Amino acid sequence: MTETIEQLVPGATPAFVTVEVTETLPGPGERKNTWSGRPDGLAEKLFTALYGRPRTGEQQSPLARAEDAKRRRDLGAELDILMGAGAALTSAPWYPARPGDVVHVHYEAGGLSDAFGETYRITAGADGFLSMQLLCHTLPDTEDLDGLVGCFAVEDDPDPLSDLWFEAGPHRLTIIRDGRPVHIGGAR
Known part of the structure; x- marks a missing residue:
């Protein structure tokens, strides 16, 4: 966004660009309210x-945050985290998943x-629920793929996104419906 705003003035030096937004109120004397600042x-x-x-700092999945609360022996916080994550999923405007949805999960570099x-890809399941099938991954074939790739694929599940939402975390997910992103968890 910052670059787009800085490029509103062709050839301008970004360090010298400022923005002013003006509201001109109707009536005698033409009163104005303004906001001015830097593009960022x-x-x-x-x-x-x-x-x-x-958000700044490292984000954790709901399950990791609940595990931290469990280690602190804070049952109330653990339940709040898990129930809040469930409510965040089920109250999202795009929920529930539909056949044709595409779900991408990003994993940070780690020890493995x-x-x-x-x-x-979300598809209709054989018994009336939904399935989630692995389409592709970007882990090099030289890595040991056993247990790493495709672990969130499910068959005929009433809520195929729940494990992914809780374990990987909504901040790692991008969900596309009808060619448009409906959830961009990693947006900064």
Whole structure:
């Protein structure tokens, strides 16, 4: 967003670009209200309006946060985390998943592998529920794939996204419906 705002003035030096937004009120004397600032300030305001406050620091999956609460012996926090994550999933405007949805999960580099991603497709299941099938992954074939790739594929599940949502975390997921992103978990 910042780059787009800075490029509104062709050939401008980004360090010298400022933004001014003016509201001109009707009536005698033409009263004005203004906001002015730097492009990055406007970009942050726009991002916050669209996606909420930018998060800093490492994000954890709901399951990892619940495990931390469990280690602290904080049953209330553990339940709040798990119930809140479930409510966040089921109250999302795009929920429930539909046949044709595409789900991508991004994994950070860790002790077992480099960073990689998996892409799944939601399909109608044989017994009336939904299935989630692995389409592809970006883990090099030289890695030991056993247990790493495709572990979230499910057959005939009433909620194929729940394991992925809780274990990988919504911050790692991108969900596409009808060619449009409906959930962008890694947006910054």
